[in-house]
Amino acid sequence: MALALGLHFDGANNSTTFTDVSGKTVASRYGAIISTMLAAPLTGNTTSGYFDGYAATKHHITFAPSADLNAFGSADFSISGWIYSSDWYNYQAIIYGGYNGIHLLIEDYALILRVGGVDIVSYTVTEQESYDNNYFAVWRVGGTTYLAFNGTVRATVTTAYVINDPTADFVIGREGATVGGLAGFIDDLLIATGDSQFTTAAPVPTAPFIYVEPPASGETIELPISIAAYDGNVLTLPLAVTTVPHGNAGVLLAVAVVPSALLNGASSVCLGVGAAAVWAPVVTLAGVDITAQVIGEIRVEADEGTARIAEFVIRPASGTAVSLAGWTGRAVTIDVADASTGAPTNAMRLFTGVVDTPDLDPVTRTIALRCTDDLQGVCQAMSNAALKALIGGYESSAVFDSAAIGWAYAQDRLSTVPAALDISPWGQLRLTPWAAKTTPDITLDADLIGDGSLGVQIAERSALTNEVNVEFDYRFPRIKAECYSVNYTLVDMTGFAQFVLDGKWFLQRAQVESAIASAGGAIESITWTPLPTWAVAVGDGFFTPSAADLDLCMGFSADVSFDYAQTVEEQHRIRVHNPLSIAAVGLRRDTLTGALEGDYPDLVAVETGITLYKKEITGTPPKNKAVAVSSATTSVTATLTDETDRAAANKAMEALIAVAKTRIYASHRASRVSVTVPLIPALDVDKTVRIEADGLVAQGKVVSVTHALSPETALATSAVTLAICSLAGVGITHDQDPTTAPEGTEDATTPVSGTVSVTYNAGATEDHVITVTFPEVDAGERSTAEIEIPSEIAAPIDEDEFTLTL
Amino acid sequence: MALTFTFYNDAGLTQTAANVSVLQATDGTSPAVDRVVYLGSTAAGKKLQAFVDPGVDPVTVGLADAATGSGVEAAHVRLAASQAGLDAATPGASLNLAAQILSGSVNAVAVWLRIDTPALVAGTYTDLSLITGECVESTV
Numbered sequence: 001m002a003l004a005l006g007l008h009f010d011g012a013n014n015s016t017t018f019t020d021v022s023g024k025t026v027a028s029r030y031g032a033i034i035s036t037m038l039a040a041p042l043t044g045n046t047t048s049g050y051f052d053g054y055a056a057t058k059h060h061i062t063f064a065p066s067a068d069l070n071a072f073g074s075a076d077f078s079i080s081g082w083i084y085s086s087d088w089y090n091y092q093a094i095i096y097g098g099y100n101g102i103h104l105l106i107e108d109y110a111l112i113l114r115v116g117g118v119d120i121v122s123y124t125v126t127e128q129e130s131y132d133n134n135y136f137a138v139w140r141v142g143g144t145t146y147l148a149f150n151g152t153v154r155a156t157v158t159t160a161y162v163i164n165d166p167t168a169d170f171v172i173g174r175e176g177a178t179v180g181g182l183a184g185f186i187d188d189l190l191i192a193t194g195d196s197q198f199t200t201a202a203p204v205p206t207a208p209f210i211y212v213e214p215p216a217s218g219e220t221i222e223l224p225i226s227i228a229a230y231d232g233n234v235l236t237l238p239l240a241v242t243t244v245p246h247g248n249a250g251v252l253l254a255v256a257v258v259p260s261a262l263l264n265g266a267s268s269v270c271l272g273v274g275a276a277a278v279w280a281p282v283v284t285l286a287g288v289d290i291t292a293q294v295i296g297e298i299r300v301e302a303d304e305g306t307a308r309i310a311e312f313v314i315r316p317a318s319g320t321a322v323s324l325a326g327w328t329g330r331a332v333t334i335d336v337a338d339a340s341t342g343a344p345t346n347a348m349r350l351f352t353g354v355v356d357t358p359d360l361d362p363v364t365r366t367i368a369l370r371c372t373d374d375l376q377g378v379c380q381a382m383s384n385a386a387l388k389a390l391i392g393g394y395e396s397s398a399v400f401d402s403a404a405i406g407w408a409y410a411q412d413r414l415s416t417v418p419a420a421l422d423i424s425p426w427g428q429l430r431l432t433p434w435a436a437k438t439t440p441d442i443t444l445d446a447d448l449i450g451d452g453s454l455g456v457q458i459a460e461r462s463a464l465t466n467e468v469n470v471e472f473d474y475r476f477p478r479i480k481a482e483c484y485s486v487n488y489t490l491v492d493m494t495g496f497a498q499f500v501l502d503g504k505w506f507l508q509r510a511q512v513e514s515a516i517a518s519a520g521g522a523i524e525s526i527t528w529t530p531l532p533t534w535a536v537a538v539g540d541g542f543f544t545p546s547a548a549d550l551d552l553c554m555g556f557s558a559d560v561s562f563d564y565a566q567t568v569e570e571q572h573r574i575r576v577h578n579p580l581s582i583a584a585v586g587l588r589r590d591t592l593t594g595a596l597e598g599d600y601p602d603l604v605a606v607e608t609g610i611t612l613y614k615k616e617i618t619g620t621p622p623k624n625k626a627v628a629v630s631s632a633t634t635s636v637t638a639t640l641t642d643e644t645d646r647a648a649a650n651k652a653m654e655a656l657i658a659v660a661k662t663r664i665y666a667s668h669r670a671s672r673v674s675v676t677v678p679l680i681p682a683l684d685v686d687k688t689v690r691i692e693a694d695g696l697v698a699q700g701k702v703v704s705v706t707h708a709l710s711p712e713t714a715l716a717t718s719a720v721t722l723a724i725c726s727l728a729g730v731g732i733t734h735d736q737d738p739t740t741a742p743e744g745t746e747d748a749t750t751p752v753s754g755t756v757s758v759t760y761n762a763g764a765t766e767d768h769v770i771t772v773t774f775p776e777v778d779a780g781e782r783s784t785a786e787i788e789i790p791s792e793i794a795a796p797i798d799e800d801e802f803t804l805t806l
Numbered sequence: 807m808a809l810t811f812t813f814y815n816d817a818g819l820t821q822t823a824a825n826v827s828v829l830q831a832t833d834g835t836s837p838a839v840d841r842v843v844y845l846g847s848t849a850a851g852k853k854l855q856a857f858v859d860p861g862v863d864p865v866t867v868g869l870a871d872a873a874t875g876s877g878v879e880a881a882h883v884r885l886a887a888s889q890a891g892l893d894a895a896t897p898g899a900s901l902n903l904a905a906q907i908l909s910g911s912v913n914a915v916a917v918w919l920r921i922d923t924p925a926l927v928a929g930t931y932t933d934l935s936l937i938t939g940e941c942v943e944s945t946v
Contacts, residue, residue, distance in 0.1 A: 216807070217807050217808065217809075218807025218808075219807060244942050244943065244944050245807045245808065245809050245810070245942070245943040245944075246809070246857055246940065246941060246942045246943065247808065247809050247940070247941065248809075248937050248938050248939070248940060248941065249809055249811045249812045249813060249845060249854075249937070249938045249941070250813070250870070250935045250936060250937035250938065251812075251813040251823045251824075251825060251826055251843060251935065251936050251937075252824075252825040252826070252932050252934075252935050252936075253825065253826045253828070253869075253878065253883070253919075253921070253931075253932070253934040253935060253936060254825040254826065254827045254828070254930055254931070254932050255827075255828050255829075255830055255878045255921060255923060255930070255931045255932075255934070256827065256828070256829050256830070256929075256930045256931075257829075257830050257831070257832055257923065257926045257927070257928050257929055257930070257931065258829065258830075258831065258832065258928055259831065259832050259833075259928060260831035260832060260833045260835050260836065263829065263831050263836050264831075264835075331824075345928065345929075346928055347930065348829060349827060349829075374820075377820065378815075378816045378818060378820060378821070379818075380818070381816060381817075381818020381819065381820045381911060382816060382817040382818040382911070383817060383818070383911060383912045383914075385912070386817035386818075386844075386914065386916070387817075389888075389916070390817075426826075426827040426828075426841075427815045427821060428815060428841055428842065429815075429816060429842075682829070
């Protein structure tokens with residue numbers, strides 16, 4: 001509830017001092033008083049407000065106009081209190097907040113809320129009620145207005161109305177100088193706006209309202225409750241209310257608007273904008289302007305990808321006590337501003353950072369401050385996720401240290417991205433692509449460039465790299481199943497009778513299975529050639545089937561598998577290169593190597609596990625098992641850990657390819673063009689600058705800038721160096737391939753080689769032993785397979801404009 | 807007691823953002839400037855939620871203009887959760903974040919701003935603020 005007004009009407013009898021608990025100033029006019037003549041039946045209450053409406057001046061109290069009383073619009077509100085009137089027939093104003101404000105009145109035996117001349121809600125009192133001290137409540141919640149009288153809701157309406165009379169005094173006890181004087185008493189009047197004290201009911205209170213100033217965000221207030229017993233003892237119950245911290249978090253946007261000429265280099269701070277300039281540095285330390293203490297030169301150095309450094313010397317006023325140890329880490333800002341009007345204008349930030357080392361010179365009583373933007377510290381404090389979001393690029397635990405965090409992690413990612421990470425003059429971390437913009441941010445011509453400052457440094461051929469051979473070996477196991485089809489016929493029906501007459505022995509099925517197992521094979525499937533189930537004439541007699549024949553056979557057909565594993569080593573040989581560069585300057589080769597080994601159990605144990613499972617010696621299924629296919633060798637790549645599987649290998653190769661591309665690009669932008677110009681604060685390492693002077697035209701990204709301000713000599717300069725990547729000239733498109741890992745080997749199916757031999761000694765006097773002999777596993781299927789996989793990827797570079805006319 | 811959650815220059819929450827400073831040209835020709843700040847708290851075990859229906863309604867960030875109709879207007883600023891999102895962001899519109907933001911640098915939430923002003927008289931305009939909606943902060 002938002003309290004707008006709260007009057008207990010307490011005080012000395014006949015006092016004209018009224019107190020509003022919400023803090024509003026109350027003015028008693030023409031004799032409105034606190035009176036003991038009548039009081040609402042509330043515990044401990046002995047007084048009320050008395051208003052003599054019969055007096056010519058109409059006693060009343062007033063409040064200055066306020067938004068929460070006079071102009072709260074369509075918001076919820078509530079008004080409650082006690083009213084006794086000696087005249088319920090004639091018009092009497094209880095509250096009058098203006099024609100379009102709250103107007104609560106008595107007229108023709110009714111209590112009425114009137115707004116803008118319209119009766120919103122009313123209640124006609126009974127004759128008895130017209131003699132009593134009555135509790136009333138009027139409130140609006142969610143568009144519905146209620147009127148309760150002595151605890152009972154008497155009327156509800158949904159009429160829409162707006163409370164808006166912002167300039168009218170808020171008056172209690174009359175309407176105007178001679179109109180609507182209340183003849184009676186008001187007690188415990190409470191007005192809330194913006195919210196309501198009630199929702200759907202307003203019971204009659206038995207004690208005066210209690211108003212407690214809400215505790216501030218996160219603060220606690222004590223609200224002890226005392227209970228008085230009949231014997232006079234008082235029990236006090238402690239009660240504390242604490243609010244949770246609440247509010248808003250915010251930060252100011254400071255938009256410095258300066259002439260465009262200062263931003264695009266058309267003018268400099270030193271030269272002014274259309275006029276001779278008077279410039280001034282503005283240096284702050286821990287938020288305090290210390291410009292007046294600065295002596296000598298102020299230097300701000302920004303190099304691509306490194307921390308921005310500022311150096312200056314101050315001489316504190318004589319007698320100033322300083323605690324140098326506490327200066328380390330203090331915030332420092334350096335601006336340069338146009339001081340031609342006497343006050344700094346068009347201030348442009350050169351540096352935001354902290355003091356790195358304060359160095360005291362006791363002889364000269366000066367302190368040299370070396371400041372940094374703390375690029376490494378800022379990165380070190382960031383989560384890897386935040387750095388990844390900012391930098392992008394590639395990562396691989398097989399290529400980079402998986403435990404790297406902060407700065408080291410950032411450097412790993414930056415090695416895969418043709419971009420520079422640094423902090424802006426305003427202290428914001430940013431990533432700037434190496435590629436120069438098509439349209440330069442700033443153009444520097446001969447008029448700006450200082451005599452003799454133009455310098456050109458062409459990258460040495462020996463520093464160029466135009467081909468990087470990425471050698472990446474990936475070792476992993478491949479599980480195989482070699483499946484032989486074994487077909488053996490001991491005897492068929494044609495020779496059956498003679499076989500029996502010769503006294504030969506039929507094959508026992510268990511003997512066959514045992515023989516295959518002895519050979520190391522696992523039976524995938526087997527079908528038997530059974531003995532005849534009918535009587536067969538044999539010589540003079542008959543072969544008569546018996547139940548024991550089910551354990552015998554005349555032959556069989558079986559698929560028998562052998563499981564083993566093969567180590568595969570893919571030797572990826574990825575040639576990342578820039579063809580145009582190789583053609584222009586010859587081959588300049590570099591090499592990157594990497595390796596990853598699939599994390600898998602010992603292969604002998606794996607083979608044993610599969611065999612034991614197939615022979616039903618163990619119930620534990622193997623992690624991987626190739627599906628046996630008759631007369632073929634099948635294979636399946638083992639299931640590896642996330643860090644060593646195929647996806648991890650591809651990530652590793654992509655990271656290496658990205659590093660190779662970045663390395664090639666970096667070596668090609670090693671040429672430099674540098675100039676010194678009058679200080680242009682907008683010159684920064686995120687800018688693309690075009691230089692046109694002395695027959696030279698160069699356009700590239702700034703790699704370093706040093707601002708030097710010397711108030712004593714009035715010299716302010718910016719020394720800027722551009723990185724130039726010029727090989728084939730602007731307009732030449734370099735081939736480029738996506739950074740994608742080459743395809744690896746796939747699980748294959750090959751036919752088995754060799755034949756299976758089966759011998760069985762069936763003669764009556766022989767040993768009746770069956771022997772099954774399988775061919776040896778082909779060495780190519782089982783020995784470590786080293787497979788070289790060559791591929792080529794074109795690495796692009798972005799050409800910068802760089803021409804020289806002598 | 808003020809909220810411990812505030813805006814920082816860095817995701818590591820080491821540098822409180824005193825302000826978000828940008829440079830623009832008087833003739834409105836300078837390109838839009840992107841900035842990022844991070845909403846977070848270095849206090850241990852805290853969470854930030856919307857004041858209304860905490861944990862359900864999203865924490866919002868918007869732009870408060872102390873001088874509507876003059877200087878830099880909210881419509882000159884776009885807000886997004888990522889730099890890529892700035893292109894599609896509606897100028898001046900507030901941004902919904904998560905229903906709950908935990909303290910600690912790993913939980914810092916990035917808020918990207920793109921400021922692009924029209925022609926303005928030279929000077930430094932500070933009438934605009936980036937501000938969260940009414941929030942409550944409590945112990946996790």
